[in-house]
């Protein structure tokens with residue numbers, strides 16, 4: 001059988017993104033948001049929703065990792081189609097539609113990280129401390145814990161401090177995915193920790209949430225490598241005048257210039273180099289908080 005992949009959109013670095021047909025086959029709801037990333041040059045694929053991954057042969061056949069190496073022919077390299085996926089839709093259990101409001105409610109239902117007793121709480125705090133963080137950091141960033149999922153819950157809030165969605169970080173290295181975004185998470189349109197950083201004149205901007213926790217309330221995270229119009233609009237509503245931008249070292253020059261130019265329309269921007277240890281959290285883990293502060297201070301002195 002040959003599965004229709006449908007139309008694709010361009011992803012980063014030569015990838016094509018398709019609405020994942022495997023999501024339905026493996027019991028998830030139908031994917032409308034192009035979660036299947038296909039790299040035709042490298043002949044690999046991965047779905048960020050149902051988690052399937054594997055390699056592609058020259059005929060466009062997808063060989064799945066796991067699932068006993070099952071093979072699914074696709075129309076990637078031919079016009080031949082077509083398998084009716086609606087048979088899978090019928091077998092899907094009807095799921096209650098959760099909306100954003102319920103998620104917001106849920107995040108506040110999770111207990112705070114240091115208030116959880118029992119084994120999971122202990123393991124989670126051990127993980128938290130292994131990242132160089134303290135109890136105070138957990139309170140400052142309202143970090144919570146889902147005992148059921150064994151995940152540290154990082155709430156993302158809007159400009160007014162109202163939770164809009166949350167990120168679940170696995171506390172065990174073997175857990176997949178490492179990061180989980182709550183349903184309906186609109187990460188493109190928010191900047192992590194902007195509700196705290198908005199009162200400062202000068203702030204730091206990083207890619208990741210944990211970089212921010214490593215630095216403090218005067219930092220925000222893009223939660224990605226791009227800056228959206230929604231994010232720019234939120235920045236405009238603050239008194240921030242200067243941003244020290246530090247993206248991870250794997251960021252392409254083009255992406256860096258794009259973010260920088262967008263920011264330059266509204267604030268003074270300085271680009272800082274990431275530390276040789278990796279990102280700010282790597283530096284925190286290896287050298288401690290004083291070195292994090294010193295590194296940033298030295299960087300700022302160099303740029304001014």
Ligand SMILES: [Zn+2]
Nearest residue numbers: 020023047050
């Ligand atoms: Zn999928």
